[in-house]
Amino acid sequence: MSEIKKWILEIDLINGNSIIKKLQSINAIDTNFKIHSQNNSIFIPLKHEIDNLSVLLNGYEFKIFPAQKNSKNLIDRKKTHSKSLKETLKEIIPSEFHNLLPRAFDIIGDIAIIELNRDEQKPLRPFINSIGQILLENHSNIKSVYEKASDIEGLYRTRKFDLIAGLNKTETIHRENLGKFHVDIEQTFFSPRLAYERQRIAKLKTEFNLNGKIWDVFCGVGPFIIQISKKNPKAHSIGTDINCRAIELAKKNIELNKIVGNIEFYCQDVKEISISQVFSKFQNSISRFIMNLPEKSIQFLKNLPQFIQKNGALLHLYQFNKKINPIQEAKDIFEKELKNTRIKLKEYKFSKVVKPFSPNIVMTVLDAIISL
């Protein structure tokens, strides 16, 4: 007879979430093996025998039995081909709720972020911790699973999160393109969905990289400007953000990315930039601007003129626009706002929809040459 390997807890499907949550709290689930379901039962592999299991699971029906190697109830995660999240979740969630399951999730470093709190997803609430646990089990690189608990909001453009499985830590190191970024998902803005756009901006070869300085006006933890700096070690780059925690991490990210070029970060409200002593040294010296605060970038154009260098500058302007004819709308709003400033539009170099934002709104970018 083969040796006993593990204890398996069999419970009713309907109690899955509550019991998984209790077992998570005492770190008793063996994530080397899969939680799986059959008929109306869920089978949970345990790390060890649990003292007082009947006290912990008071009020719930359960069975506990030893599983042997090769038993059909002990499924080695490494030996099973990986299924999509949806496929795996379908095994533990009743079929009437399958259409509510999220199709995808974001990964920032070793943190997975999932959206489960839309009104129509309410029937999934009882399964929320099981969903988190399944995610942890299916992706060995993930250590924490959070669900979005608010929209992106406030001055710092951050959102709230609730932990649903794994370690309670909101800081992580995220790899993107050729860089690494120290991020705090709760205290700073960071979107992995901008990776492709940041790659485009970093790779762009333009005379404006070297005939003046490059300023990332709303830099967050520095993913745009650090990637530009990596590609253009001779450039002089500057990043500003009103969120001092983001600037603290941006400074760490200079070291993390072994940046050799000249890069400076300032915790600074750009509305006040014209009276900043420190920033006065950058008068008439900026040849490239990145303005990624899509809901408000346009309002800050009036803060730029004194910094634009005499040969003009390349501006990357991000906005949120209506899904119908977004680029025309972006150009119309931009050109209208320019009339309130001393800035002249010379030509558009490029424009595109960067990503969807909500059912009717998209994020756009205009690359425009501007001058005084």
Ligand SMILES: C[S@@+](CC[C@H](N)C(=O)[O-])C[C@H]1O[C@@H](n2cnc3c(N)ncnc32)[C@H](O)[C@@H]1O
């Ligand atoms: C959408 S995030 C972009 C961050 C970064 N560019 C990125 O891609 O991760 C916008 C940033 O603008 C910053 N911000 C908002 N108002 C600001 C202001 N008045 N002055 C400077 N930064 C500001 C926020 O703190 C936030 O980090």
